[in-house]
Amino acid sequence: MSKLASFYGLVGLGSLCLVFLFFNQRYGSPMKHRIQPILAVGRSWEDFETTPEPYEFEEPVSNAAVVKEADDSVATLNEIQQVLNLQRRMIRDDMIGYQYPNGRYNKSAKRLEDLVMEKNGKPIRSVIITTWRSGSTFLGDVLTAHPGVFYHYEPLLDFDIVQIRGPPLASQALRNLKALLNCEYEDLDHYIQFGRGHSWLLNHNSPLWKQCQSHRRICYNHRFLSGMCKLFPFQSMKLVRLRLRVAQQLLADEKLAVRLILLVRDPRGTLQSRKHRSFCRESPDCSDPSLLCADMVSDYNAAVELQRKYPSTFRVIRYEDLAVEPYKHVEELFKFYGLDFHPSVKRFLDTHTKNDVGGVSSTYRNSKAAPFHWRADLEFEEVEEIQRNCVVAMKHWGYVHAINASHQREFNPITDYVLRL
Numbered sequence: 001m002s003k004l005a006s007f008y009g010l011v012g013l014g015s016l017c018l019v020f021l022f023f024n025q026r027y028g029s030p031m032k033h034r035i036q037p038i039l040a041v042g043r044s045w046e047d048f049e050t051t052p053e054p055y056e057f058e059e060p061v062s063n064a065a066v067v068k069e070a071d072d073s074v075a076t077l078n079e080i081q082q083v084l085n086l087q088r089r090m091i092r093d094d095m096i097g098y099q100y101p102n103g104r105y106n107k108s109a110k111r112l113e114d115l116v117m118e119k120n121g122k123p124i125r126s127v128i129i130t131t132w133r134s135g136s137t138f139l140g141d142v143l144t145a146h147p148g149v150f151y152h153y154e155p156l157l158d159f160d161i162v163q164i165r166g167p168p169l170a171s172q173a174l175r176n177l178k179a180l181l182n183c184e185y186e187d188l189d190h191y192i193q194f195g196r197g198h199s200w201l202l203n204h205n206s207p208l209w210k211q212c213q214s215h216r217r218i219c220y221n222h223r224f225l226s227g228m229c230k231l232f233p234f235q236s237m238k239l240v241r242l243r244l245r246v247a248q249q250l251l252a253d254e255k256l257a258v259r260l261i262l263l264v265r266d267p268r269g270t271l272q273s274r275k276h277r278s279f280c281r282e283s284p285d286c287s288d289p290s291l292l293c294a295d296m297v298s299d300y301n302a303a304v305e306l307q308r309k310y311p312s313t314f315r316v317i318r319y320e321d322l323a324v325e326p327y328k329h330v331e332e333l334f335k336f337y338g339l340d341f342h343p344s345v346k347r348f349l350d351t352h353t354k355n356d357v358g359g360v361s362s363t364y365r366n367s368k369a370a371p372f373h374w375r376a377d378l379e380f381e382e383v384e385e386i387q388r389n390c391v392v393a394m395k396h397w398g399y400v401h402a403i404n405a406s407h408q409r410e411f412n413p414i415t416d417y418v419l420r421l
Contacts, residue, residue: 076217076218076221077223079215079217079218080218080221080223080224080227083211083215083218083224083228084224084227084228084231086211087207087211087228087231088231090207091112091147091148091207091231091232091233092112094147094148095112095147095148095233098112098147098148098340098342099340100112100114100115100340101338104338105335105336105337105338106312106338107124107338109121109122109124109233112148112233115148115233115234116230116231116232116233117182117183117229117230118227118230118231121233122257123232123233123234123235124233124234124235124259124337124338124339125181125234125235125236125237125256125257125258125259126143126234126235126236126237126258126259126261126337126339127236127237127238127239127247127250127258127259127260127261128140128143128236128237128238128239128260128261128263129239129242129243129244129247129260129261129262129263129299130238130239130240130262130263130264130265131163131240131265131270131292131295132240132270132274132277132280132286133265133270133273133274133277134240134263134264134265134270134319135263135265135319135322135323135371136238136240136263137238138322138323138352139238139261139263139322139333140153140204140236140238141204141348141352142330142345142348142349142352143236143337143339144204144205144206144236145342145344145345145347145348146234146334146339146340146342146344146345147342147344148232148233148234149232149234149235149236150205150207150208150228150229150231150232150234150235150236151204151205151206151236151237152180152181152205152235152236152237152238153200153201153202153204153205153238154201154238154239154240154241155176155177155180155191155201155237155239156173156176156177156239156240156241156242157194157198157200157201158190158191158194158201159173159241160283161279161280161282161283161285161286162241162283162285163241163242163243163285163291163295164241164242164243164246165243165245165246165295165298166245166246170246173241173242173246174246174249174250176188176191177237177239177242177250178250178253178256180229180237181235181237181250181256181258182256183225183226183229183230183235184226185222185225185226185229186222186226188222192220192222192225193220195220196220202219207228207232208225208228211228234339243295243298243299243302244262244298244299244302244303244306245298245299245302247260248302248305248306251306251309251310251313251314257313258313259313259314259315259336259337259338260310260313260314260315261314261315261316261317261333261336262299262303262314262315262316262317263317263318263319263322264296264299264316264317264318264319264397265318265319265320265371266319266320266371266374266394266397266399266413266414267289267292267293267296267386267390267393267394267399268374268378268383268386268387268399268402268413269319269320269371269372269373269374270292271289271292271374271386272373272374272377272378273373273374274286274287289385289386289389289390290389292390292393293389293390293392293393293394294393296390296393296396296397297392297393297396300393300396300397300419301421303316303419304419304420304421307419315333315336316419317329317333318397318398318414318417319371320371320372320413320414321414323368323370323371324368324371326349326353327346327349330345330349372413375402375408375409375413376409378408379405380402380404380405380408383402383408387401387402396417397417398414398415398416398417399413399414399415400412400413400414400415
C-alpha cells in the first residue's frame with residue numbers, strides 16, 4: 001500500500017511540474033525581449049535588431065512600469081537616430097563644393113570624413129579666449145557663419161560670473177572643455193542641467209538649436225548631444241571665463257590639436273560695455289577695473305611665452321583691429337584656423353559690419369565705430385579711474401591714455417604693440 005501511495009505521489013508531483021512549466025512558458029516575463037534596447041544603450045540601433053542581449057528581471061517588478069520605460073527608451077533612441085540621420089544629410093549638403101585644406105594650413109584633410117569624429121576623423125578645433133564684452137560674440141558669430149560648425153558658446157556659463165585663474169576651479173573647467181571638444185557629454189550632468197534653464201547655452205549653436213526646437217524631449221539627452229557633435233567637421237568654442245595661463249593646457253594637448261586666439265580689447269571699451277549688463281554689477285571679476293587689467297597683464301605675459309612655444313597654433317588679435325578692417329583680419333584668422341574663407345562668411349560680414357541694428361548684444365554693428373563708443377559714453381572721471389588701474393596693461397597692449405575730456409572725444413586711442421618682455 002505504501003508503494004502504491006508513493007507511486008501516485010510521484011505522478012502527482014510530476015504533473016504539477018509540467019503545469020508550472022506550461023504556464024511559465026506561456027505567461028512568464030512578457031517584456032523579456034521588448035526591454036533589450038534599454039540595456040544596450042552604447043550600441044547602434046541596428047545592433048538591437050541583430051544581436052539582442054537577454055535580460056531577466058529580478059522580482060519584484062511592475063510590468064506596467066517596465067513596459068512604459070521600455071517604450072519610452074526605444075522611442076527616444078529611435079528619435080535620436082532619425083534626427084542624426086537628417087543632420088548628417090544636411091551637413092553633407094552644406095559641404096558640397098567646400099575647399100578642404102588638402103595640405104594647406106598644415107591640415108591634411110581632403111574630404112568630409114577626414115574631419116568627422118563619427119568616422120574616426122579629426123575635426124578642426126578653433127578656440128577664442130577673451131573676457132566679457134570684448135568682441136567675442138561678434139567673432140564667434142563670424143565663425144558660425146562658416147558651414148559645418150558645431151559651436152560651444154561660453155561652455156563655462158555654469159561656473160557663474162567668475163574668472164578662472166587657477167585652482168580650485170581650473171581642473172574641473174579643463175575637464176569639461178576637453179570633454180566638449182571630444183563630444184563626450186555623458187559626464188557633463190551639471191552643464192546639461194544648467195542648459196535646461198538657460199537656453200542661451202545652446203541656442204547660439206544654430207544647427208543644434210533648430211533640432212532642439214523640433215525635438216524638445218531629446219535636446220538635453222547626452223546621447224543626442226554627443227551624437228550631434230560628432231557629425232560636424234568643425235568645432236568652435238569661445239571662452240570668457242578662463243585666463244590664458246590655464247587655457248594653454250588646451251594647446252598642450254596634442255590629441256585635441258586646437259588652434260587658439262587671444263582676443264584683447266581696450267579696458268575702457270570693455271568696462272563701458274559692461275555698464276549695460278546687470279550681471280556684472282555683483283561680481284568684482286566683472287566690475288573691478290583693477291582685476292580686469294591685472295588679467296590683461298597676466299594674459300600678455302602668457303601670450304609672450306605661447307607665441308614662442310606654439311607659433312603655429314596660437315595667435316593674438318585686438319578687437320579694435322578686427323573691427324576697423326574686418327575682411328582682412330577675418331580672412332587671416334580663417335587661414336590660421338585652417339578654414340576656408342567661405343562665401344557665407346563674406347555674406348555675414350557684408351550684413352553685420354555696416355550699420356547698428358538691435359541692442360547691446362547685437363552683432364549687427366558699424367564695426368569701425370563700435371570699439372570707440374566709450375569716448376562719448378564715459379565721463380572723463382570714469383576714464384581716469386580706469387587708466388589709473390590699467391597703466392601697465394594699456395602700455396603692453398598699445399592703448400593710448402586720454403589726457404582730458406576734449407582730448408578723449410577726438411584722439412586715436414590705439415597704437416602698435418609688440419609681444420615682448
